[in-house]
Amino acid sequence: MSIVIVRQDAAIDAWKEALTSYRKDLPVYSFLEPHPKDAITMALVWKHPVGSLEAYPNLKCIASSGAGVDFIWDDPITKNEVQITRVIDPMLANDMSEFVTGLIYNHLKGFNFYRNKQKEQLWQRISSKRISDVSVGILGLGQLGLHLGNSLMKQGFKVIGWSNSEKNLEGIESFVGTKELPLFLNKSSILVCLLPLTRTTKGILNTKLLLQLPKGAYLINVARGGHLVDADLIEALDNDHLSGAALDVFHKEPLPNDHPFWKHAKIQITPHIASVSDPKSVVPQIVDNYLRLQNKQPMTNVVSVKKGY
Numbered sequence: 001m002s003i004v005i006v007r008q009d010a011a012i013d014a015w016k017e018a019l020t021s022y023r024k025d026l027p028v029y030s031f032l033e034p035h036p037k038d039a040i041t042m043a044l045v046w047k048h049p050v051g052s053l054e055a056y057p058n059l060k061c062i063a064s065s066g067a068g069v070d071f072i073w074d075d076p077i078t079k080n081e082v083q084i085t086r087v088i089d090p091m092l093a094n095d096m097s098e099f100v101t102g103l104i105y106n107h108l109k110g111f112n113f114y115r116n117k118q119k120e121q122l123w124q125r126i127s128s129k130r131i132s133d134v135s136v137g138i139l140g141l142g143q144l145g146l147h148l149g150n151s152l153m154k155q156g157f158k159v160i161g162w163s164n165s166e167k168n169l170e171g172i173e174s175f176v177g178t179k180e181l182p183l184f185l186n187k188s189s190i191l192v193c194l195l196p197l198t199r200t201t202k203g204i205l206n207t208k209l210l211l212q213l214p215k216g217a218y219l220i221n222v223a224r225g226g227h228l229v230d231a232d233l234i235e236a237l238d239n240d241h242l243s244g245a246a247l248d249v250f251h252k253e254p255l256p257n258d259h260p261f262w263k264h265a266k267i268q269i270t271p272h273i274a275s276v277s278d279p280k281s282v283v284p285q286i287v288d289n290y291l292r293l294q295n296k297q298p299m300t301n302v303v304s305v306k307k308g309y
């Protein structure tokens with residue numbers, strides 16, 4: 001039994017190093033080096049080349065090295081009896097909360113506006129918003145959404161949340177299912193998308209949804225580019241229904257040079273950096289699952305193929 005790391009970015013060596021320093025005897029290979037294909041039972045992946053996992057006839061687990069697994073569904077191998085796991089990591093959740101909180105304060109206090117005025121040496125004041133002026137709606141109350149909600153609540157924000165299944169949360173008014181979505185949207189002056197990308201959530205951030213937000217609402221998408229209908233966002237910003245948007249994720253990454261988001265005055269772009277798995281923090285759960293697999297015990301953080309997350 002062995003692990004292969006399959007990803008197309010420069011982080012491949014850091015993941016191998018983190019795994020082997022955590023456990024010296026671990027048989028782990030980069031897919032770029034010669035390795036015994038028949039021995040591979042676990043593939044640790046991030047945006048691996050589609051079809052590349054078909055090389056491993058004895059694969060039992062595809063472990064995403066991030067919180068999301070949406071990129072795995074494109075792979076033909078998911079139709080076989082292979083279990084899929086994802087990362088649930090406090091550091092990842094904390095990084096996400098800090099990042100989104102930064103974006104929210106940036107929006108409330110208009111820091112981008114002043115940065116732009118500084119370039120023109122213009123002393124110009126705008127009114128800023130207070131925490132008590134807004135209500136933050138979190139679309140998706142999974143581990144990341146809940147962490148964010150609790151952290152914002154501690155800072156005095158009014159937080160509401162929407163999810164597919166019922167949640168009983170102290171201090172967070174929560175809304176469930178399609179029926180309650182309009183009510184939730186009506187009350188969200190800042191909307192944060194933290195949904196998993198699935199067949200049902202693809203394109204959810206569209207004109208119909210955006211128009212149900214209060215006029216002047218602000219959108220933060222730190223989930224996946226596939227949630228957003230790009231043209232619908234531009235329309236909602238240009239007709240002043242939305243006051244702005246912060247986007248960390250895009251349909252195509254890196255965002256193509258000619259994409260209209262780059263130059264849009266009301267859009268703040270960051271390069272999919274909101275929360276990035278830290279190999280040292282994540283490796284213990286990967287190794288634990290590898291050992292569970294080896295000992296024929298149930299693994300943790302297994303994704304439901306039916307639900308898609």
Ligand code: OXD
Nearest residue numbers: 066067068275276277
């Ligand atoms: C993740 C991500 O899913 O970085 O972990 O987007």
